[in-house]
Amino acid sequence: MRARGVAFMVDNCLTTARLGSRKWAPRFDYILTQQALVAVDNNTSINRDLISNFLSDPVHGAIEVCVQLRPTVDRDLISNFPSDPVHGAIEVCVQLRPTVDISVPADADFVRLELRQSGN
Known part of the structure; x- marks a missing residue:
């Protein structure tokens, strides 16, 4: 740059x-x-409330985690992909995502036959 x-x-x-x-x-x-x-x-x-609200926003904690997990090498280096720290960030995001019940009846017509039989 x-x-x-x-x-x-x-x-x-x-x-x-x-x-x-x-x-x-x-x-x-x-x-x-x-x-x-x-x-x-x-x-x-200066509207001090705007500054206070910005500084106390919970997004700063998420950004701090992302900064700690950011890659230290060029992202274009495919050889480092499996050990790339971004995978740790993805794991954190997976843990923080909301839990949603997506269960469906086992006999639902849109469930694949092999899934219906296994009870998944």
């Missing part, structure tokens, strides 16, 4: 990341330059 710039990085990124950054970067730029900096220039008082 330092050598070629943010635009090069965005253009050569995953489709989802590229489209997301193309969508949100102009909005972030507008909020920063047309609202936040103008408010600072006008000495507008």
Whole structure:
């Protein structure tokens, strides 16, 4: 990124990341330059509740776990895939996901025959 710039990085990124950054970067730029900096220039008082709510948001705990599990090597190195720390992050996410009862009657017509017979 330092050598070629943010635009090069965005253009050569995953489709989802590229489209997301193309969508949100102009909005972030507008909020920063047309609202936040103008408010600072006008000495507008700071809403401390917004800052407090942001700092106490529980998402910071999840981000902290993700940061600890992030890969330390280039993600493009397929040889490291099985030992990639991202698998640990996936395990944490699996443990944190809500438990939903998806059981269905064993004789339901959309259940495959072999599953009906095994009682799964």
